[in-house]
Amino acid sequence: MWVYTARRLGLAIVIISVAMAMLFFMIYLVPGDPASIALGPRATPEMKEALRAKMGLDKPVVVQFFNFFVNVLRGDLGVDVWSNRSVSIIVVESLPYTLVLTAVGLGWAILLGVPMGCYSAIRRNTWLDKISGVLSVSAIAVPSFIVALYCLLLFAVEWKVLPAIGAGEQGDYWDQFTHLILPSFAIGLGWVGYLARLVRASMLEIMGENFIRTARAFGLAERTIVYRYALKLAILPTVALMGVGVGNLLSGAVFAEIVFARPGIGKLVYDAVITRNYPVVMGAVLVTTALFVLCTLLADLLAAWLDPRARAAL
Amino acid sequence: MPAQLSDTLTTPAAALRREGFLGQAQRFSRDPLGMLGLILVTLIILAAIFADILAPYGPAAIDVKARLAAPTFEHPLGTDQLGRDVLSRVLYGGRIALEVALVCISVSLGLGLVLGMLAGYGPRWLDNALILIFDAVRSFPVIMFALAVVTLVGPSLETIELIIIVTSIPGYARIVRTQTLSLKNNEFILAERSLGAGIWRVLSVHIMPNVIGPLLILASMDVPVVVTIEAGLSFLGLGVRPPTPSWGSILNDGYAFIRNTPWLVIAGGVPLILTTLGFTFLGEALRDIFDPKLRKG
Numbered sequence: 001m002w003v004y005t006a007r008r009l010g011l012a013i014v015i016i017s018v019a020m021a022m023l024f025f026m027i028y029l030v031p032g033d034p035a036s037i038a039l040g041p042r043a044t045p046e047m048k049e050a051l052r053a054k055m056g057l058d059k060p061v062v063v064q065f066f067n068f069f070v071n072v073l074r075g076d077l078g079v080d081v082w083s084n085r086s087v088s089i090i091v092v093e094s095l096p097y098t099l100v101l102t103a104v105g106l107g108w109a110i111l112l113g114v115p116m117g118c119y120s121a122i123r124r125n126t127w128l129d130k131i132s133g134v135l136s137v138s139a140i141a142v143p144s145f146i147v148a149l150y151c152l153l154l155f156a157v158e159w160k161v162l163p164a165i166g167a168g169e170q171g172d173y174w175d176q177f178t179h180l181i182l183p184s185f186a187i188g189l190g191w192v193g194y195l196a197r198l199v200r201a202s203m204l205e206i207m208g209e210n211f212i213r214t215a216r217a218f219g220l221a222e223r224t225i226v227y228r229y230a231l232k233l234a235i236l237p238t239v240a241l242m243g244v245g246v247g248n249l250l251s252g253a254v255f256a257e258i259v260f261a262r263p264g265i266g267k268l269v270y271d272a273v274i275t276r277n278y279p280v281v282m283g284a285v286l287v288t289t290a291l292f293v294l295c296t297l298l299a300d301l302l303a304a305w306l307d308p309r310a311r312a313a314l
Numbered sequence: 315m316p317a318q319l320s321d322t323l324t325t326p327a328a329a330l331r332r333e334g335f336l337g338q339a340q341r342f343s344r345d346p347l348g349m350l351g352l353i354l355v356t357l358i359i360l361a362a363i364f365a366d367i368l369a370p371y372g373p374a375a376i377d378v379k380a381r382l383a384a385p386t387f388e389h390p391l392g393t394d395q396l397g398r399d400v401l402s403r404v405l406y407g408g409r410i411a412l413e414v415a416l417v418c419i420s421v422s423l424g425l426g427l428v429l430g431m432l433a434g435y436g437p438r439w440l441d442n443a444l445i446l447i448f449d450a451v452r453s454f455p456v457i458m459f460a461l462a463v464v465t466l467v468g469p470s471l472e473t474i475e476l477i478i479i480v481t482s483i484p485g486y487a488r489i490v491r492t493q494t495l496s497l498k499n500n501e502f503i504l505a506e507r508s509l510g511a512g513i514w515r516v517l518s519v520h521i522m523p524n525v526i527g528p529l530l531i532l533a534s535m536d537v538p539v540v541v542t543i544e545a546g547l548s549f550l551g552l553g554v555r556p557p558t559p560s561w562g563s564i565l566n567d568g569y570a571f572i573r574n575t576p577w578l579v580i581a582g583g584v585p586l587i588l589t590t591l592g593f594t595f596l597g598e599a600l601r602d603i604f605d606p607k608l609r610k611g
């Protein structure tokens with residue numbers, strides 16, 4: 001396990017470094033320099049020169065590349081072009097909103113997806129199982145921003161039962177909770193489908209195992225067999241998928257935050273793209289990428305800890 | 315995907331020989347969801363091809379008197395904030411969506427095929443280097459990566475296509491690589507090599523036909539993903555430029571005027587939902603028939 005942990009950790013660090021290098025060279029190779037992009041078409045050459053010098057863009061590539069890595073390692077992601085604030089602080093301020101949204105989205109997926117898949121597996125090939133199968137595929141296929149838009153249209157604009165905009169009053173937990181319901185459902189719905197299918201498949205596999213037959217032979221209640229023994233094991237494969245899931249949910253969160261005008265990293269990036277605030281965009285992209293790699297790392301380690309067979313894969 | 319799994323992947327070509335094409339067509343016709351998917355996909359493709367015949371108005375034609383109108387006989391899906399006929403824009407928008415899907419998937423499929431075969435068949439260091447690059451590309455959340463590129467290059471149809479191609483190559487390449495790795499030490503490949511066949515002959519004549527089948531099924535299941543990225547970026551106003559109609563930009567207008575009329579959001583969203591559902595149902599049915607082992611979870 002320790003060997004696996006060390007190798008997996010090493011791989012994660014290498015992947016992040018390569019991703020950072022790719023981001024750096026992408027910026028470097030793209031025609032037009034970040035300074036003119038940030039200043040817009042009406043900037044004078046002197047203004048551009050000043051900003052280029054401030055951002056360190058007048059130095060040789062190798063030096064720039066080295067500085068970029070050192071700064072990121074020191075937690076310095078540069079400075080917001082407009083407000084002159086540190087990008088790291090801006091990103092860290094908006095990150096909690098997105099993390100809460102993602103966690104609650106995952107909560108929806110577990111709350112609805114696990115029972116759905118479990119029920120389908122027990123009632124295999126009944127019409128309820130078939131309906132749940134179609135529903136899961138549909139939930140996976142439909143884009144999350146469409147779900148967000150239709151939720152907004154139905155619950156906030158037409159029926160006016162849930163709030164449409166923002167994250168709620170600071171300190172008012174009930175208000176914050178009602179503001180979370182729609183966006184988290186929109187990003188979690190696809191994962192309701194994924195979990196339902198995954199749990200159904202692994203439940204079916206486990207219900208065919210010998211120890212379940214033995215449990216039946218001992219006369220245990222079907223309910224006890226399903227919930228005490230089978231479901232516990234059926235949940236395991238979903239753990240390995242959670243890492244990837246968090247990455248997808250982060251992408252979905254960008255749309256949910258924009259549609260519902262919630263503060264968060266997605267809204268931050270979107271506003272920065274619109275105002276050509278490129279240090280903020282890059283900083284946020286780096287942080288979310290690191291977060292994604294971290295989540296897959298944790299999920300892989302957890303899966304390897306739970307199931308020693310997974311350790312052989314690396 | 316662990317290496318053991320790939321050994322058991324059968325190719326569609328092999329499955330076809332066992333059962334025959336007719337038997338498979340029969341099994342497909344008994345799958346109601348697959349048939350529904352096929353019908354939806356056919357209708358969507360036909361609507362996109364014949365958009366200029368089917369559309370009652372031009373996609374940019376303006377009816378000043380009817381702005382943000384609800385559906386009427388003149389405008390079956392209503393009009394937008396400039397008085398443009400939404401049905402016509404939806405039909406032309408389908409063209410953009412399918413065009414992006416066709417271009418992006420064929421280019422990234424081709425590149426993924428070549429890179430994947432090189433990684434699987436080539437020397438170890440090349441394999442490691444390519445895998446590292448694939449994994450690094452996949453570690454960016456797609457939308458975040460797209461936003462970063464759009465900030466640098468500026469929004470356009472070509473930018474979207476570039477983003478989608480770059481982010482889809484690793485998925486195809488990894489599948490091809492595992493397939494190639496499992497094929498490369500088979501007797502028929504070793505025999506061919508001992509007869510003096512070069513790397514390009516082995517790859518193009520012997521490996522590729524065995525790899526391409528599962529790849530095509532994956533490609534049909536990727537159409538919804540690609541269409542969603544295009545519509546998503548256009549929805550954010552960072553994709554197709556106005557006045558070009560796209561389902562995403564119709565949704566963008568609909569979002570801006572959501573308190574005035576629900577029809578724009580409905581008209582832009584429903585075709586997108588039907589397209590993603592249609593291709594997903596079709597792709598899953600094809601996969602279950604031709605290549606059940608591709609099934610994940």
